[in-house]
Amino acid sequence: MDWLISAIGGAVVVIILRDVFHTLWHPTRHGGLSRLVMTTLWRLSSRGRRKRRAAGVAGPLGMALVVAMWALGVAVGWAVMYWPHMPEAFVFSSALEPTEHSQPVDALYVSLVIVGTLGLGDIAPAAEWLRVVAPLEALVGLALLTATVSWVLGVFPALARRRTLALRICHLRRAGVADEQLDCDTGATVLDALAADIARVSVDFAQYPESYYFYDGTGDTSLARSIGYAAELAERMGRAKHPGARIASSVLGAALDDLASVLDERFLRTGKTRPEILGVYARDHGGGM
Template sequence: MEWLVSLMGAGLVMVTLRDLFHTLWHPTRHGGLSRLVMTALWRLARRFRARRRVVGLVGPLAMVTVVCMWASFIVLGWAIVYWPHMPGSFTFSPGSEAAQEPALVDSVYLSLVTVATLGLGDIAPGEGWLRLVSPLEAVMGFALLTATVSWVLEIYPALTRRRVLAIRLALLRDSDPTQQQLDCTAGAVLLDSLATEVVRVRLDFTQYAEAYYFHDGEDHSSLAAMIGYAAALAERGQSAGRPEVRLAGDLLAGALRDLAAILDQRFLHTGAAPTDVFAAYAADHGRAQ
């Protein structure tokens, strides 16, 4: 029975590590528990029509919540591993009152101290197998800290790329180029560069799915509000007279279709055409195209 309980704790740790791996390091970033947490917080904020300032905190709050969830599950899982063997398989420092506490309390305390790599030493594993496996928890704690820092450092460049594209589209919309200005070599270069940026954003939504739950600022920096204008530019490029402009328009239209497919597949689930997907994207972020 003791080993069964310990195996349950090990299973909880493995489930947590799997979710952490799929969220941060898997090529497609298909996290399970983390995605559920982020989606739930996003829908809760949208359902109650929270103010933009509050909705803007959903992304950072969701990341903090997910990291806390991972840490809690790792601590709890290892505590369950220790629990059936406490206190008989552990040694206590002289004068320590830890042995007088309930076994579960001591197990959680030991797990917290170990995952934080504090190494206080008032409770130490005595049996050989525990002395071999308990340092693994300290390694997991260090890995979790490193993963959290790298996650933060990765997500904000992705958000910057998305907002740069949105601001560029806003500037183009404000300048309102004519068809004649677009139907030239410079117009082909412009459309081609926009297609490249759209592809980058598409990859960001694939590799950093949590970026979707970050609410952008004003409309000029919101891709949800500006993506419709990119589709309009693509249509104008496709109807241009110059072949290089038509090709660039086709490239931009293809990149937008691919982006719409990713948004719909991973977040919106409308099954609609790209134009409708972008409209749903704008509505989900409280924007109007």
């Protein structure tokens, strides 16, 4: 029975590590548990009168909750492994009575000390197998800390690229560029650069899906609000006389199709056409098209 309980704890650890792997290191997947946390928080924040203000903290708060879930899940899983083998498989300091410090809370304490690499030493593993398993928990704790820092450092540059793209589209819109001004080599270059930026954002959404749940507001840095103008440019320049401009508009249209596909497959799941998908994306982020 003791080993069955320990096996349950090991299963909890495996589930958490699988979620960490798919969220942080698999380029086209999103962990099931982390996705559930992020989507639930996003939907809750999008309700009510203060939905815009609440949506603004959904992304950062969601990431914090996911990291807390991972850390607590690992600690609890290892604690469940330790508990059935206390006190006989552990050594205690002279100030502690082993039979009085062998409860589940004590197992959780030991697990937290090990995963946090605190090394307090008042309760330490003595059994041979625990002297192997416990350092593994410490290594997992260090890996989780490093992975979390890498996650944050990856998500926020992705957000900066998305907001920069939105601002660039707004600049084009405010400039009131006419069709004849884009119907040339320079116009083709502008459209090509815009398509490249949209493709980069599509990759960001695929690689860092949690970035979707960061609200950009309704200003010029909101891609949900501005992406419709990029689609309008692609349609307008599809009738250009300059062959380079027509090719660039086709590339821009393809980039928009890819963006809509990523948004629909990973977040919206509407099964609709590109204009409809972009419209749903705009409404989901509080922007109109």
